């Protein structure tokens with residue numbers, strides 16, 4: 137995913153305005169997309185900063201990136217927002233407690249006392265290469281659930 141910010145002059149005080157190296161106020165005009173991956177894990181911090189700078193919006197289950205004026209916006213559908221998910225049935229789960237309860241009640245034979253390893257917090261690009269998905273396997277998450285801290289998205 138290669139995204140380049142293209143700046144334009146701005147009025148001081150405009151949302152997302154920063155000072156250029158020459159000292160004038162500028163803001164992001166649009167994003168030049170060099171390569172748009174089919175599946176992307178957007179970090180919440182990047183979504184927040186992109187929204188603050190005005191080149192990204194989050195809503196209606198989508199992340200939209202503002203591209204050049206003569207090109208359509210780049211849109212990603214959010215398959216899984218940050219949170220807990222069952223590795224067996226993909227169910228979204230409210231929190232650590234309900235995740236353990238879900239695994240105990242719904243998936244006998246799994247051990248929810250095993251806390252998910254930290255690999256689940258970051259998008260696993262090795263899983264993506266192997267399976268085409270960020271979803272963790274039972275092998276990588278013996279607790280039966282995972283916690284992700286990114287927006288798991290597919291190009292719309």
Ligand SMILES: [Zn+2]
Nearest residue numbers: 222224225227
């Ligand atoms: Zn389940």
